[in-house]
Amino acid sequence: MLPDLATYWARRSRCVSGSGMLLKFSGRLREALRPRDQLFVFEKSSGRSEAEPEHLYLRARALLRAGDMPITISLLQQACELDPTFSDAIESQGEALDRLGDSAAAVAKYDLARRIRRRARLGAPDRHFVWRQQKRSAAEILAYTSVIKSMRRHALPYLARGNAYLVGGQSELALADFQRALKLQPASLDALALKGEALVGMGRYHDAMKLFDRVLSARPADFDALNSRGIARMAAGRIEDANADWKRQLEVLAGKSAPSAYIALRMADYDTSLPHLMRALRANGSDSYWNLYASAASLRLGRPLLAGAMEDGDSWPALLTALLNGRATADEVLARADTPSRQGEAQFQLGILAFDRDRASARRHWQQVVEVCPPTLVEYAAARNELARPGI
Amino acid sequence: MFSVILYGRNDTHGYNLHKRAAISFNAIAEVMSDPDDEILFVDYNTPDDHPTFPEAIHDTLTDKAKKVLRILRIRPEQHAHLKSKTHLVALECQSRNVALRRSNPNNRWILYSNTDMLLVPRVDGQSLSEILGDVPDGFYQVPRFELPEMLWEAAFDRRDPAGNLAKLREWSVRYHLNQVVQNFMPMKYDALGDFQAALREDMFAVHGFDESMLLGWHCDSNLAARLALYRGRVDTLIDKVFGYHCDHTRVAAANNKGRQTRMNDQDRYIWNVTSPYVQAQAETWGWPDVEIEEVRLDRDTSYQRFTAGLNAALEPATVPYTTTSLEWHLFDDLTYEISHTLPFVCDQMLTYPRSSSIMLVATRAEFVERFVKAWKAMGFVGPVLVPEECEGLPDDLLGLVRGSAAEFLTQADMFIFEFGLSTQRANECVRIGRMRGAKDKARLDVVERIFRHAASMESETRPAHRRLPRRFVGVNVIYNKYWPLFTDYIAANINPFCSQVLAGLPRADPSIRGKVLRFRGRHAL
Numbered sequence: 028m029l030p031d032l033a034t035y036w037a038r039r040s041r042c043v044s045g046s047g048m049l050l051k052f053s054g055r056l057r058e059a060l061r062p063r064d065q066l067f068v069f070e071k072s073s074g075r076s077e078a079e080p081e082h083l084y085l086r087a088r089a090l091l092r093a094g095d096m097p098i099t100i101s102l103l104q105q106a107c108e109l110d111p112t113f114s115d116a117i118e119s120q121g122e123a124l125d126r127l128g129d130s131a132a133a134v135a136k137y138d139l140a141r142r143i144r145r146r147a148r149l150g151a152p153d154r155h156f157v158w159r160q161q162k163r164s165a166a167e168i169l170a171y172t173s174v175i176k177s178m179r180r181h182a183l184p185y186l187a188r189g190n191a192y193l194v195g196g197q198s199e200l201a202l203a204d205f206q207r208a209l210k211l212q213p214a215s216l217d218a219l220a221l222k223g224e225a226l227v228g229m230g231r232y233h234d235a236m237k238l239f240d241r242v243l244s245a246r247p248a249d250f251d252a253l254n255s256r257g258i259a260r261m262a263a264g265r266i267e268d269a270n271a272d273w274k275r276q277l278e279v280l281a282g283k284s285a286p287s288a289y290i291a292l293r294m295a296d297y298d299t300s301l302p303h304l305m306r307a308l309r310a311n312g313s314d315s316y317w318n319l320y321a322s323a324a325s326l327r328l329g330r331p332l333l334a335g336a337m338e339d340g341d342s343w344p345a346l347l348t349a350l351l352n353g354r355a356t357a358d359e360v361l362a363r364a365d366t367p368s369r370q371g372e373a374q375f376q377l378g379i380l381a382f383d384r385d386r387a388s389a390r391r392h393w394q395q396v397v398e399v400c401p402p403t404l405v406e407y408a409a410a411r412n413e414l415a416r417p418g419i
Numbered sequence: 420m421f422s423v424i425l426y427g428r429n430d431t432h433g434y435n436l437h438k439r440a441a442i443s444f445n446a447i448a449e450v451m452s453d454p455d456d457e458i459l460f461v462d463y464n465t466p467d468d469h470p471t472f473p474e475a476i477h478d479t480l481t482d483k484a485k486k487v488l489r490i491l492r493i494r495p496e497q498h499a500h501l502k503s504k505t506h507l508v509a510l511e512c513q514s515r516n517v518a519l520r521r522s523n524p525n526n527r528w529i530l531y532s533n534t535d536m537l538l539v540p541r542v543d544g545q546s547l548s549e550i551l552g553d554v555p556d557g558f559y560q561v562p563r564f565e566l567p568e569m570l571w572e573a574a575f576d577r578r579d580p581a582g583n584l585a586k587l588r589e590w591s592v593r594y595h596l597n598q599v600v601q602n603f604m605p606m607k608y609d610a611l612g613d614f615q616a617a618l619r620e621d622m623f624a625v626h627g628f629d630e631s632m633l634l635g636w637h638c639d640s641n642l643a644a645r646l647a648l649y650r651g652r653v654d655t656l657i658d659k660v661f662g663y664h665c666d667h668t669r670v671a672a673a674n675n676k677g678r679q680t681r682m683n684d685q686d687r688y689i690w691n692v693t694s695p696y697v698q699a700q701a702e703t704w705g706w707p708d709v710e711i712e713e714v715r716l717d718r719d720t721s722y723q724r725f726t727a728g729l730n731a732a733l734e735p736a737t738v739p740y741t742t743t744s745l746e747w748h749l750f751d752d753l754t755y756e757i758s759h760t761l762p763f764v765c766d767q768m769l770t771y772p773r774s775s776s777i778m779l780v781a782t783r784a785e786f787v788e789r790f791v792k793a794w795k796a797m798g799f800v801g802p803v804l805v806p807e808e809c810e811g812l813p814d815d816l817l818g819l820v821r822g823s824a825a826e827f828l829t830q831a832d833m834f835i836f837e838f839g840l841s842t843q844r845a846n847e848c849v850r851i852g853r854m855r856g857a858k859d860k861a862r863l864d865v866v867e868r869i870f871r872h873a874a875s876m877e878s879e880t881r882p883a884h885r886r887l888p889r890r891f892v893g894v895n896v897i898y899n900k901y902w903p904l905f906t907d908y909i910a911a912n913i914n915p916f917c918s919q920v921l922a923g924l925p926r927a928d929p930s931i932r933g934k935v936l937r938f939r940g941r942h943a944l
Contacts, residue, residue, distance in 0.1 A: 121658060130541070130658075137658040145555035156695065160651030167652060170604035177603070181690035183644055187605065190651055208693065217694035246698070 080106040081165045084116045088169060091123055099123045112147075114140040115166040148316075150194075151405055152285035153276065153293070154258075155224055155251040157190045158403075164191035182208040186218060189225070198228030216242045220252050223259075227403065232259040250279045250286075257293070262402035266415050269408065270294050284310065288320065292405050295412035297324040315344035320405075322351045323379045343369065347376050371400025375410055390419055420453035420548040421528035421616070426461040426514030429472040433667040434568070440472070440534040441479035441577040442665065448484035449580035450538055452546035455525040458488045460534075461514035462714075464498040468890065468922070470721060470770050477716050479577045485716040491518055492712040494772065499886035505633040506681060512628035512638050513706070519627050520705030521713075522619060527551070529622050531615040531639070535665040537566075538614065539587050541658065550659045551616060557654045558617050558646040561662045562599040563610040564591070571665040587663055597661065605640075605647030606689075607655065612639025614662045617646055625649055626697040627704040629688065636682040640689045649695035712772060721769050724797045728765050731796035732789040733758050744850045745898045745916045753840050753859070754849040755895045755919050757786050763918040764835065765793050767892045771833065776801035778831035780824070780869050782862045783839040784812050786894070790835070791816045804831055808865050811841055824869045825944065828880040836870045837894040838863060838901040867904065868943040874908035875940025877925045888924040895919050907936055 087102035100123050106116040121136030150158035171188035178184060189204030202225040208218045223238035239256035242249055257272035273290045277299075280287050284306040291300035301324045308317040322333050332352050346363060349355035350373075357377055364373040378392035396410035413419055427440070447458055462471035471490050473480070480488070493514065501510065519529060528551045532538070538547060570590060575583045591597050600609035625645050632638050647653050697704065714721075741756060768777070777794070781787050791803050795818050805812055806824035814821045840859045847853075855863065873880075877889055896905040897916045905911065911923035926933065 125658060134541075134658050141555050144557075156649050157651070164651060167604070174603050178690060181686065183605070183648075183690050183692050186693055187647055190648065194651060212691060212693055215693040217696075 080110040080113050080116060083109070084113065084119070084165050085169060087116070087119060088166075091119060094126075096123045096127045112143050112163070113165075114143040114161075114163060117143070119166075148314075151289045151403075153254050153287075153289040154403070155220065155255055157193055157221065157224060160190065160194050162194050162196075164195050167191040168195070180211060182212040182215065182218065185211070186221060189221060193221070193225055193228060196228075198225045201225040202229065216245055216249075220249070220255070223252070223255060227255060227259055227262075230262075232262045232402070235259045236263065248275075248279045250276045253279065254290070258403055258408070261293075261408045261411055266411055270412070288317075289405055292320060292324070293408035293412070295409045295416075297327050300324050301328065315340065315342050315348065319344040319348045319351075319376075322348055323376060326351055327379050327382060329383065343372075347372060350376055351380060367399045368401060368404055371396045371404055371406050371410075374399070375406035378410065378413070386419055390414065393419075420456055420526060421451075421530050421551050422456070422518075422522040422526045422619070423447055423458045423530045423532055424461070424515050424518040424522070425458065425532060425534050426463055426509065426511060426518070427472050427534050428463050428509045429465040429469045429475050430508070434670040435572060435667070436534075437476050437479070438572060438575075438577060439665040439667060441476050442571060442575050442580075442583060443534045443536050444473070444484045444488065445481045445577065445580040446537040446583055447532070448481060448487050449584065450540060450547040451483075451487055453548040453552070455523050456487060456548055457523055457526070458484070459491060459518040459522060460488060461491045461493060461518045463493045463509040463514045464495050465492070467495060467771055468767065471714055473716060474714065474721060477720070480716065481578055481580060482717075484580075488716055490714040490716070491521060492714055493517060494712075496885060496887050497706075497709060497711075501633065505635075507633070507635050510633060511635070512630045512632050515638075516627040516630060516705035517709075517711055518705075519619075519622055520707055521711065524619070526619055528616050529619050531617075531642070532613050532662075533664075535667060536563075536613045537583065537587060537663045537665070539584050539591075539661045539663060541660060543588070545659075547660065550656065554654075554656070554659075556618055557652060558615070558621070558643075558650045559654045559656045560607050560611050560616070560643070561614040561656050561660055562608040563613045563662050563664045564596050564598065565666050566590075566596065566663045567594075568666050568669055570594075587661075591661065591663075596663070599657070605643045605653050607643070607653045610664065611643055613664055614656075614660075615639060615642060616656070617642075621646065621649060625695045626701050629697045630700050630704060631697075632683045632688055634681050634683045636680070637685055637688050638683070640685075641683075641692065644689050644692040645695040645697075648692070719798070725765060725769055728793035728797035729762055732761060732793035741849075743916075746850075747898075749850045749852060750898070751855070751900055752850050752853050753838060753855060753863075753895060753899055753901075754843050754847060754851075754853050755839060756849050757783065757789060757839075760894060760919045761786075761789055761793060763920040764790065764892065764894055765797065767890075767920060767922050768794070768799070768833075769797060771890075772801075773799050774801050775799060775832040776804060776830055777833050777835060778804040778806070778824075778827045778873070779835045779837070780806055780809060780866050780873075781812060781835070781837035781839070781894075782809070782841045782859070782866055783837065783843065784841070785845065786837050786839065787812050787819070788816065791819050794818065801832065806869060808869065810862060810865075824872075828873055828876065829882055831889065832882075832885070833890040833892065834873055835892045835894060836866055836873075836896075836905070838866060838899075838905075839895050867901075870904070871908065871936075871940035871943040874925050875937040875943070890922060890924060892920060892922045896921050908940065 083102045083106035087099045087106065090099040090102065100120055103116045103120045103123070106113055117136050118140040121133040121140065124136060125133035144161055147161055149160065152159065168188055168191045171184045171191065174184040175188065185204040185208040189201040189208065192204065193201035202222065205218055205222040205225055209215065209222060212218055219238050220242045223235040226235035226238065236256060236259045239252050239259065242252040243256065246252070253272045253276040257269040257276070260272065261269035273294055277287055277290050284303045288300050288303035288307050291303065301321065304317060304321040304324055308321050311317060325332055343363065346355055346360055350357065350360050360373045364370040374392045374395040378389040381388040381392060393410035393413050396406055397414065400407040444458065460473055465471055471492055473488060473490050477485065515531060522529060540547060540550060574586060602609050628638055629641050632641060643653060741759065743756065779787060779790060787805060794803055802820045803818055804820050804822065804827040806827055807821045808824050813819065840855055841862045842856055842859055874891060881889065891909045893905040893909065896902050897914060897919055905921055908926060909923045910926045911921035914921055
């Protein structure tokens with residue numbers, strides 16, 4: 028049976044072993060001794076505390092390294108109880124169990140971690156590659172922080188850690204890492220583009236646009252930068268310019284279905300988007316958003332809903348699809364719209380639904396999208412394009 | 420489900436390469452269960468007159484391995500433009516990209532490994548296809564465990580992959596083989612290049628391996644760095660599969676010179692990588708416009724082609740044996756037996772590209788007729804170019820083209836010079852003191868003049884698409900008066916008289932004599 032944390036600490040306070048020292052040093056003491064140490068950047072950001080899953084994970088990894096399996100597993104278990112979707116912690120449990128010889132239990136943990144990652148929704152396929160990554164990246168932040176401690180004069184670890192911060196929503200930390208990488212590799216257009224992504228994440232669209240201009244003047248066909256500049260331009264109200272970037276991005280992509288579908292949706296160009304959506308739906312039917320967006324595009328074009336639009340399931344996109352085919356009400360949908368993004372998605376589909384019978388209502392819904400939704404979302408750009416059309 | 424990409428060449432890379440590779444090919448095939456699975460072996464820069472590496476060891480491969488194995492042959496001519504930029508004879512990034520470009524598009528995964536690896540699913544009976552079919556999109560690696568040379572060399576049976584995998588499962592516990600060597604991210608493990616599984620789609624998106632890495636080493640780490648940026652994670656399959664490496668450090672491989680080993684720059688290619696993409700090669704990676712020969716071991720093999728050629732050209736012998744003689748007083752006797760010699764001539768051809776064109780300069784009509792039959796039946800599609808200066812030879816055979824020698828010199832990919840007696844009858848005894856007549860002499864003089872000229876002017880007359888010297892095959896040039904002539908111009912080995920055939924590339928003799936010979940040759944026509 029695994030010891031609980033209190034027993035462990037009581038035991039360790041009498042006899043501090045190597046792993047106990049590591050545990051201590053992985054917490055407040057180490058922070059006090061080395062306040063500028065980047066290792067504990069979890070704590071510095073967003074007011075995170077020791078009770079948070081990432082912190083427990085961090086300590087557990089230090090102990091795993093020291094070979095103290097029982098307490099490692101205990102800490103990881105606590106992290107997973109706090110956040111059952113913390114796949115890095117679950118996988119680390121698997122590693123610890125495997126090293127203890129319990130391979131069957133280890134495999135179960137690894138499989139669970141993979142199922143969680145498989146279920147996680149990645150970023151839009153038309154966006155910069157960094158936004159298409161898994162959003163939880165505690166393991167990467169920890170790993171690259173460790174690399175940086177040995178290699179301070181090389182760009183890769185800063186970029187890799189910056190990416191992890193960025194997708195984890197910590198744009199300020201990402202920006203710091205990208206700036207450091209740029210100091211080391213001043214000519215890197217890729218680092219410059221990533222800095223632009225961090226600025227987009229922070230809402231500094233004008234600053235971001237300047238960086239993307241520099242990237243695109245050197246690499247006019249850089250489809251990642253084209254998409255990002257389009258988003259920044261759209262957020263700044265430069266609708267025509269944004270659409271010009273996305274049109275160019277469509278040309279560069281040369282017919283790749285998934286990203287092309289999203290780009291055309293951003294431009295509210297449903298005619299272009301629908302065939303791409305149908306192809307993407309056939310290739311990856313497990314992503315309910317393809318069904319949702321294909322249904323929305325059909326409806327907006329005045330065509331009948333897709334035969335496969337009657338999707339079962341309790342997922343958020345399935346609920347939105349149910350709204351389009353009349354099996355869910357606006358109230359039901361709005362009741363589950365618990366984030367600005369979801370509110371924006373819901374309002375956009377309500378606008379689609381209203382378009383044929385009540386243009387003013389559609390306009391109101393799309394106006395709501397622009398007010399609540401992050402500009403990076405496809406619905407934001409689509410709503411702005413809809414609103415810019417005469418007669419809406 | 421997955422394409423395994425391996426590379427190498429028919430040489431001696433480290434100790435007991437043949438056994439390691441056979442064990443590995445068979446073991447990898449053993450854990451494949453999807454009909455689309457394939458092993459792509461890029462045979463890089465094996466000399467044209469050698470078979471590819473898997474062909475050389477085909478008898479040690481299982482039927483399953485032969486079935487899934489596709490050999491992509493990159494010729495020395497295709498490597499020639501890179502030769503001056505590297506000390507290596509086989510290039511990893513180019514090889515792996517050529518295979519990636521030509522991999523089965525139905526497969527979701529590309530698995531990069533090497534020809535000394537055994538992949539052991541941790542659940543007995545599970546295939547790697549099932550494992551990779553079950554895991555989410557990502558970039559996966561496994562740690563490499565070392566296998567002492569004594570174990571794989573002494574105890575493994577090349578053709579019993581299931582038994583070998585079972586032994587590994589037992590040894591790993593009994594002899595404590597399984598030690599994970601952690602490494603900095605993004606590498607994650609040491610020796611990561613022996614198991615890197617990436618989505619085929621991702622590999623195309625990042626433009627494959629970085630082909631500017633020409634000095635060896637760190638290609639795998641560069642890929643890890645770029646895919647780590649692209650995917651955001653480096654995942655493990657350690658819970659599903661173990662990878663064992665047949666240790667081969669008893670003799671250092673050609674690319675291992677201890678601390679003096681030349682390598683790709685780690686800083687440039689790992690720690691200062693800033694992009695997953697290699698924009699400079701976005702349109703060219705994997706040589707999309709280069710025609711790469713594909714060789715199979717389960718169909719249309721070299722042996723099948725060889726026998727098809729000879730069956731078309733020769734009738735079976737009607738006597739137990741025939742005789743000839745190398746006695747010195749027969750030095751001027753140029754009679755020889757075509758039926759016996761032709762197999763050795765065909766043997767010189769078979770490893771060359773099927774599209775090759777060959778210039779055949781001969782005296783005996785029967786030789787030309789039989790050779791052309793064999794050439795076509797062996798699957799060659801290039802023409803047989805016979806100079807019109809050579810009289811008395813057929814000109815109406817399918818695939819045979821007549822024209823001037825000077826014109827053909829600029830078109831041929833290789834040459835055959837046959838020094839026989841045009842008056843020799845089919846049933847005549849050979850090497851019994853026959854002297855040549857005036858007609859024989861006239862025709863031999865033509866062959867000799869064209870030979871001297873072709874050998875001396877080889878580099879100047881080389882077709883525009885070729886950078887490397889062309890091969891010369893001499894027929895009936897051993898222990899007779901044309902032996903000195905042929906070996907004056909061609910760097911041929913000493914061969915047994917019985918074959919009557921010598922072959923090699925033009926000699927670059929810097930001596931006065933060599934220069935005089937070449938001067939005479941240039942003005943021979």
